[in-house]
Structure formats: structure tokens, C-alpha cells
Amino acid sequence: MIKNVIIAGVGGQGVVTAGLLMSEAATENGINVVMSEIHGLAQRGGSVSVDVRMGDVYGSIVPKGGADIIIGFEPIETVRALSRAGRETLVIMNTEKKTPISLSMHDKEYPPMEQLLKIAPDGMVIHQIDAVSLAKEAGNYRSVNTVILGAALALGVLPFSRENAMSALKRRFSGGLYEVNARALDLGIEEIKGQRNIA
């Protein structure tokens, strides 16, 4: 069993922490994990991506076309990561837009969602999620990454359970912060379940 995950977003959004939480949840379930993080020059505001590979793997780089899930923290970055998607790849996208300065500076609008999503091949299902609202509902804007982790978990292809994820949260957060993140995880799970019922 090998599960490949790509997490993409913007520096400062908690992309690396999301990768860590996922890795810890999988190791909690006794699964081998390797993770690779690319956060080059910028402290904040640049593109950041993390590869998480679970199971019988050696290298930490998800092969092009080999991602089981792409988790995007931001629409443009999600679509950028699609260049590494395959036909079977599931996609979750947080709808929170972060306008790159290359646009805002030149009075250019953030591309409309329909135009962005047109880049994706026909038939690819992209689950959209307003993780910011759900994180705020859970009690903290900064728990966006836990909401998204919950959403990924609800797709049913990650090799660990909600309980594994909860114990990963417990190890990382304590007290009130754990409570907020536990709520955030469940809100993410419920959101995707709801979407699936609609479909």
C-alpha cells in the first residue's frame, strides 16, 4: 500500500504543520511515512508545498501523476499543484483566495474560480471547502489546516482513522487549542460528508 499526498499553499498558512499532523496520524497507525517540504526563499507569502508519502516507499518526492490526493490551501496554488495530478487524483481545495502580488500590483483581478478550474481536466472532481469559516466556527482562524485535514480524511483514502488524527492533535496541542482543533477536524469531516451526500 502506498498513499501519496501533495499539500500546496502559501507561506504562513500552516502547510508544513498540516503535513506533520497527517504524518503523525499515519505513524500512529503504524504506517511508514516520509515527508518532504519545499519552502525556499520566502518566510511568508511564497508558494509552499509538502509531499507526504505513506506505506512502503523510499523517496520523499511524489511522482508526477502519482498523487492520490492533492490538498490545496488556496485556489491558485491548488491548480498549480494539479500539474502533478493523475487521472485518479482526488482534490480538495480551500476557497480562501490569497491574491499574488503579481496581480494586485498591476490592478489585475484574481482569476474567477470557473476560469481557474477550467485548467483541470474534464471529469476531475475538486471538492471545494470554505475552511476559513469552519476554522472560525471551531474557534480559531489558525486551525484552517486542521479543518482541511479533516476534509481529506473524509474522502476515505488516507490510511488512518479519525481517532489516529485526534491523537496526533492531542500530541501537538494542549488544553483549549486541542479542543478547537478537535472541533475543526470534525467540521472538516462533516463538510465533505455533506458534499458527498449532495452528489
Add this chain to the structure above:
Amino acid sequence: MNKFKQLLSGKPSEKLFLLGNEAIARGIIEAGVKTATTYPGTPSSEVGNVLYEIAKEAGIYFQYSINEKIATEVAFSSAISGLRSFVFMKHVGMNVAADPLMSIAYTGIRAGMVIMSADDPSMFSSQNEQDNRNYAEMAHIPLVEPSTSQEAKDFLKYAFEISEKELVPVLYRTTTRVSHQRGMVELGEIPQNKTKGYFPNEPGRYVALPVNSMGFKEKLVKKMERLKSVSETSPLNRIETYGSGKYGIITSGEAYNVLMDAVRKYRLDVSVLKLGFTNPLPESMITKFLNDHGDVIIVEELDPFLETKVRMMAQMHSLNTRIYGKIDGFFSMSHEYNPVTVAASLSKIIKFETEKLPVEIDISELPPRPPVLCPGCPHRATYYAVKRAVKMSNIKDPIYSSDIGCYSLGVYDPYDEADIMIEMGSSIGVGGGISKVTNQKVIAFIGDSTFFHSGLTGLANAVHNESNLLLMVLDNRTTAMTGQQPHPGIELNGMGEPAPALSIEAIAQSMGVKYIKTVDPYDLKSTLLAVSGALKNEGVSVVIARRECAILRDNEMRAKKTWKTYQVNTEKCGLCMNCVENFSCPAISIKGGVINIDQDICDGCGVCAETYVCPFRAIEEVQ
């Protein structure tokens, strides 16, 4: 729980999910290292971030040295006093350290000394992708290359054993994907050993005068000859066989990981000679391997380091083995390997069907997201002020000489204030030189940490040779780009203890600079005045723009609950677009003809509210 503390408290056989660099930090502890030194550089920085937290408790002396040359000299001083030492840096740092390295290889040491170079194939955060394995060959020192987080820790201990066997420093080479890979690591024992060294004076032993060095070189060559037999039986070099093992593959480092994914996926019939001890190479082992296979493929990133030697061995032993690699064009000479490219290269030799990529998605139309200066970054204000001052001074063709650090991002639109950028400290050396051969005004930028790293000598050179240069020292009170490490301008050292800080003003003054001004870049008016004045000045001027890094300030403001943000009063806004187009903070954007400040990322620096950015005074503090 703090994972860094776990690195110290973790018991033998306990397993932790560790970054390669964190595993190396644990390896340092398990190897009984007593002195560790560095100048921070990605992808090696996290080793230092761990040591900064736990060095004292671990009984290690840890130093953020002024540069890699000094870091190497300090580590050497420990190793000749009988205490194990570890010095780590990014690949280009090795160029700075090369001067002492070449000679300490000659003199040798008295306790284990390991020098880590974290190379950066594909240049995720570097100016080039040099393959530092070549340094091991040039210096005649042993070379060890781990592949995984587990090996990153375990091989380090082995490297110290090799170092002590022949009392020669060992080069420990990782790459970005090894240093920045996370994996499960089983911990080992932490030894108890002595904490104070002693330097017994043996006349001439460490004096690299020609009369001595002649003998040193011969001894060094003999050491490496003897280490050949160690390499032959080293557990770091092993053969793994898959299927019928028909094709031979020789590999090392991260290339092994990527290769193995292809071997498993396509069920290839190969035997893999995985090399971890790569200088001196196990020649008998390799020639036997060549003899056992009709076709041998060399899979390694960057330079054909192994390939050249393997081809040489085949020639020396008159072997007919067909060898495939970079030199004959089967693999790329540039950039890191990935599972797809390695499988594609292998399939040209082994003949198997690689999977067709199922979809080709064109993302070329997506707006780019280059790294940007953070919201609230004081450098943005400095770049803004310098550009305006240049314009106000009617200078048409300024030359901006830039340097390595966050402020390298001044290269981007709309600042465009980096015409040349080569290496640490080059802004002053190159800028000073250009001013001698052109009549253009040269403005050099350097950060505070970089100023100490290698700006000092450049400044001395520029003053003495009467260059005509404005040096902007962007002093944000930290080494920001690599993650907020201290440097000699800060009243804190690598052990987290109070330390005497060096004054950039006093240094410039003592070097003979006449025009020295220190400004707060958040105060645009005084910054503009200081820069304009300097631009009128002949000779070397120094303007120090001092304001702490926004990330440091954020932490403080959160703790003190003094966080504030700004918003645009749309009734006052004249839509002149200056804030958006020229100041260009990521928090400021225009949406539907209205200028907006994103409250989630506004850092509250308030520079955009100054009349020099907003002449309409439309940007106001959120009450």
C-alpha cells in the same frame, strides 16, 4: 511537547518522526560531540535551530560563527584539543570554509571532526547547485553520504569513527531532500564523556609551514590509502538484489531513494550497490560488481562523481562492462532527480514500459507567486525610500549591487533594486569595483548578518581604494531568511546567553567612513533625507536602516497584545495607486476599483499611512 527536547530526552530504541537535520542533531549527541559550529544556510539551518534550544543541556558548546571559515577554524580547535567537533553549512558555505579545510586535512586532528555540507540540487534556495563531493577529493578527506533520516543520524556516528581512525576530518554530504526529508528514526545511546579538552603542545604538529606541509601531504595520502580497506568492508556500502539482479546499479544519497521507488514500482531485475562511504571508494567491491554484471548504471545527482571513478576503475582493470551514466547522456547533469525522470532514463537502458502520464495539465497561464518581502518587512520601506531618493536626486542610471538574504527579494518588481548578486558579501566588493570603472552611482545593499559574514573586508577594501559607493546596511537585528538566528551584531550568542554586540556604526567609522547615518526605515522622511544626503556624498557612505524583522516584532506584539492594523478610508482615497504599485505590500490590493487592506495579513507597520506613500492620508489605523 517540544520535539527538540525529545531529541535529548528520547531513550534508545524509541522512534521519532524526524527531519533529516533533526536526526543529524540527535546524531551529534549520540556521537558525543562537544563543539558544534555553523553559519546558518538553507538546507542546513535546522541543525542549528535544534542545537540553539538544547546545546546547554546536552553539554555541547554551540556557536553561530561569523562565517563558515571561522566556524571551521573553531571546530578544528576543539578537535585538536581532544574533543569531537561538528561544523555544518550549506554547499556555498564550503567555498568560504575551503581555505582552512584544505590545510587542516594536512595537519590532521586529535579527536573526530566532521564537516557537513548540505547541497541544494535544483537550487530551491541557492545561487548555484555545486556538487560538494568534489571537495572531499580535492582535500583528500573521507566522504560519507546518507540517504534517509535514519541514516542521517547513524552514518554520522560512523563518520566520527572513520575520522578518529586516521585522525582526518570527514566530509558529510547531504542534499535538500535528505536534510528536509522527514522519516521515522530509531534512537540510540547517548554516551557520557569528558567535557574539557587539553591541547598538548607538540612543536610543529599544527604548523602548516612549507617545511612541515611536505610531510603532511605524504601522510595524508597514506591515510587515504589505508582508509581504502575500511571502505571495502564498511557497512555503509552494501549490495541489495532484486529479482534476478541482472543489471547492476551504483548509487548514493537521495538518488538511491528515487531509484528504489522505480525498482519497486516496475519490479526491475537489478542489484543495487548503495554507497554511503564514497571517498575513498571500495575499489575491489566495485570492480567485482562490474565483473558480475554486463551492464552497470550509475545513478547519482549533479556531477558524475562516482561515474568518473567507476569508469576509471573499469579501465584500470581492463573490464568490458558496459557503463551507463551522465557522461554518455543517459542521465541529466543538472538538477535533482525525481521518480519520473529516473524511471524514464532507466527504461532506455533496461527496456521496460514506464507508465504514460495520464494527464498533461498546462499551468503556464497561472499568475506566478514569487517569494515576497513579508507584510511589515522593514526592507520594503528601505527599498521604497531608496528608489524615491534616487529619483529625487535625479540619478538616471544607478547600479544596484545586492547581496544574499531576505533583501535579495528587492530584485522583484516594483523595487528592481538588485542588478548584480553573486555571493555573501559580494555587494560591497563588486559595487566598489564597478564604481572604479564607471561614472554611475553605485548603491550596495547588505544585511546585518551578511555584513559580519563577509561585508567587513569588502568595506575595508572599498574605503582604502576610494570607491564611490553608498552602502545600505539593512539591519533587521537577525539572520532572517534562514529562521531568525543571532549574529555578532546581536546581544545574544548561540548558547542563548547574553553576548557583547558589535556596532556597525563604530566599525564603519573605524574603517574611515565619513558619512554614516542610522535611520528607522519605518520613518520614511528621515530615511529619504539620509539616503539623499549620501547620494550627494563622494566616496563611501554608509546608511544603516535599523528596524527589527517583522516576524520577531509579531511575536512580541502578540505577547504584549499591542497588535494593530490599518485600513483604507475610501472617502479620502484618491486612487493614485502609489501604495499598490510602488509600495506593494502583499496586504494592499485593488479590488473592483477600491483599494483594500487585508486585515488577516496586515502587520500594522503603518508605513503605508505616511504621506510619502499615501498623499491623501487615506490609510488609517483600525480602531
